[in-house]
Amino acid sequence: MASELTPYLHVRDARAAIEWYVDVLGAEVVYAPIEMPDGRIGHVELAVDGARWMMSDEFPQLHAEAPRGDRGLPVTLHLTVPDVDGLCARVTAAGTTLDRGPEDAPPAGRVASFRDPFGHRWFLNQP
Known part of the structure; x- marks a missing residue:
């Protein structure tokens, strides 16, 4: 396994x-x-x-707490998607500001990042 x-x-x-x-x-x-x-x-x-x-x-x-907005985050969630631009359009339409991109970042591909309304940071990648 x-x-x-x-x-x-x-x-x-x-x-x-x-x-x-x-x-x-x-x-x-x-x-x-x-x-x-x-x-x-x-x-x-x-x-x-x-x-x-x-x-x-x-x-x-149980020491299970949500992120606090007054500091940075120790973890970023990396999500591979087929259409970074399309997902970024939905994210911004929902009122969330992008921290980066969408932009081309060779050799990674098309990338963007944002912090969701619940405090978690997401890094989007379209290879």
Whole structure:
């Protein structure tokens, strides 16, 4: 069996994040949300063209906290997509500002980056 590394994101509002990732990134929910007794989402899984990640609401008591806007991020999510420009158009139409691009960056290809409304940084790549 091969090893696998899957990002696990924590956000302040998982329901809003699910909606944003589905509407803007074109994600699909591949594992339905598990609602905790207090109403928070304890686990959900999403994917864009098979690129999967897990997510939950914040659980500070478990050291699972969303990014804070007052500092940089230690992790960037790299997502390979077939159309960087098209996805950037949807991201900006949703009110999110791009940090970079879209631009050609040989030898990587067409690239762009942004921080989503939930604080996570995404780097888009179209080889």
